[in-house]
Amino acid sequence: MRNPLNQTITxxxxxxxxxxxxxxxxxxxxxxxxxxxxxxxxxWKVRDEAIYSLERxxxxxxxxxxxxxxxxxxxxxxxxHYGLEYNPLTEMLMTVGGSEGIDIALRAMLDPGDEVLIPxxxxxxxxxxxxxxxxxxxxxxxxxxxxxxxxxxxLEAAITDKTxxxxxxxxxxxxxxxxxxxDLEPIVELVKKYDLxxxxxxxxxxxxxxxxxxxxxxxxxxxKERTIYINGFSKSHAMTGWRLGYVCAPELIIKQxxxxxxFAIMCAPTTSQYAAVTAIRDCDDDVAxxxxxxxxxxxxxxxxxxxxxxxxxxxxxxxxxxPSIAEFGMSSEEFCTRLLREKEVAVVPGTAFGDSxxxxxxxxxxxxxxxxxxxxDRIEEFIEELRKS
Amino acid sequence: xxxxxxxxxxxxxxxxxxxxxxxxxxDQATVMNELEAMENEHIICGYPTLINWEKASVEKVSALIxxxxxxxxxxGFDKVAERIYNYPEVDAVYLISGSYDFMVSIEGHTLREVxxxxxAKLSPLDSVLSTQTNFVLKKYxxxxxxxxxxxxxxxxxxxx
Ligand SMILES: Cc1ncc(COP(=O)(O)O)c(C=O)c1O
Numbered sequence: 001m002r003n004p005l006n007q008t009i010t011x012x013x014x015x016x017x018x019x020x021x022x023x024x025x026x027x028x029x030x031x032x033x034x035x036x037x038x039x040x041x042x043x044w045k046v047r048d049e050a051i052y053s054l055e056r057x058x059x060x061x062x063x064x065x066x067x068x069x070x071x072x073x074x075x076x077x078x079x080x081h082y083g084l085e086y087n088p089l090t091e092m093l094m095t096v097g098g099s100e101g102i103d104i105a106l107r108a109m110l111d112p113g114d115e116v117l118i119p120x121x122x123x124x125x126x127x128x129x130x131x132x133x134x135x136x137x138x139x140x141x142x143x144x145x146x147x148x149x150x151x152x153x154x155l156e157a158a159i160t161d162k163t164x165x166x167x168x169x170x171x172x173x174x175x176x177x178x179x180x181x182x183d184l185e186p187i188v189e190l191v192k193k194y195d196l197x198x199x200x201x202x203x204x205x206x207x208x209x210x211x212x213x214x215x216x217x218x219x220x221x222x223x224k225e226r227t228i229y230i231n232g233f234s235k236s237h238a239m240t241g242w243r244l245g246y247v248c249a250p251e252l253i254i255k256q257x258x259x260x261x262x263f264a265i266m267c268a269p270t271t272s273q274y275a276a277v278t279a280i281r282d283c284d285d286d287v288a289x290x291x292x293x294x295x296x297x298x299x300x301x302x303x304x305x306x307x308x309x310x311x312x313x314x315x316x317x318x319x320x321x322x323p324s325i326a327e328f329g330m331s332s333e334e335f336c337t338r339l340l341r342e343k344e345v346a347v348v349p350g351t352a353f354g355d356s357x358x359x360x361x362x363x364x365x366x367x368x369x370x371x372x373x374x375x376x377d378r379i380e381e382f383i384e385e386l387r388k389s
Numbered sequence: 390x391x392x393x394x395x396x397x398x399x400x401x402x403x404x405x406x407x408x409x410x411x412x413x414x415x416d417q418a419t420v421m422n423e424l425e426a427m428e429n430e431h432i433i434c435g436y437p438t439l440i441n442w443e444k445a446s447v448e449k450v451s452a453l454i455x456x457x458x459x460x461x462x463x464x465g466f467d468k469v470a471e472r473i474y475n476y477p478e479v480d481a482v483y484l485i486s487g488s489y490d491f492m493v494s495i496e497g498h499t500l501r502e503v504x505x506x507x508x509a510k511l512s513p514l515d516s517v518l519s520t521q522t523n524f525v526l527k528k529y530x531x532x533x534x535x536x537x538x539x540x541x542x543x544x545x546x547x548x549x
Pocket of ligand 1: 096098099100233549
């Protein structure tokens, strides 16, 4: 029989920390601080709207681009929150989560051999999606001493004449790093100088804890025409399972992306789209309340690690904290595996998000204070034992 | 700061004060001082516990009683309310806008006990014009907490 498989996909390596996941699966009693999704329920009014839409029998495909009413509300939201101006009819596409947006943007833009700059540690989909689109991923190793923010010299050093796209994964999963206005300014200059495009994944934009709030790179003068803006409902509105996101970009890019979306997906889930109209229009207060609670937990974890004497920079975004475990002289994966085996606490090795995550672990604070406390007490025990031994 | 402390202890009065301090980004002494001050100012009026008596297999009957009264000259409703809230059987008394004046919540061990309270104590009060007793059949949610179910985390253990 002939090989049934495509060579590119078979060559993409599965997550490097497979073994770790297998151990987690064997330990159902373990306490986890390992998830990448909110612990809050989707606000009830959003769920209620979904039920209502089902009762009304709104169970058909929407247009390929998504419900017009929803896109109009999103355009309003983006203006209200980030000062972005997009035409909801020509510059926006509803997708199956931010995930689909990332995938089809890369597929619509890359030619074989085009290089994509990927600051790491970062979410795991950019690299395989780049490869599947025929592009060449070029990691940029971010540094803890810079609080895992992207520095202009790091960017400039990675640019070649094949570079086409810079991924901007901020606020960042797994580090919690953000890029403030002053951090973005020199990046914007380089992007223009080298004629790059930016794929900015701002799925955690609403979960930012700085005084100035989230700043989108698309809001800088001259950037809208070279930015593909990804957002969605998963994190901000606690709607991961609804599978709904959106992309905003120049019309010529959206047009091609819509072709891929039309043939591969048809349209984003209809029920989710109706529910999302309520989420985007009426839930600013709910989101603010979740943000405030995340922020309290963030401070709690920071203070716990400070007390333990663990090196940890202050993360200002998402719901992750990324402490350093380098002092213990073992790899992130080894640390996490031992913590799991010896104390039954699951956290994720930084290396799951790129080689530059070595020496750190990702701890999620999408958990109640009680869970955080219980897990942190065990982590504290573990660390004390390590220091003694 | 005060509002944050109150919001947390309203939902969990057993919260560990050092945890609370860490969440608020201040030291524990500050939180303790604020709490003490708010107790003295009677902003914090008590630390009761929310109990699902049904689960504890203890018989309890509660009722919400709508009460219409004639306010007393010079003292309005407050004096009448005092006559009512001083009974230990009475759980809560609210002055209400709408077609009656007070909502009185009472709790007893039996239906009889509650009915007796209404007929023997509440109704005969001089200023009480009429009462309507609504027995509670089932408590679904109280003080923002859903009584029936304990929340379980159904998420996958680890996701990237
Ligand atoms: C940075 C980042 N981008 C995108 C996604 C995908 O989110 P979704 O497809 O649910 O919108 C995630 C999910 O964990 C993420 O962390």
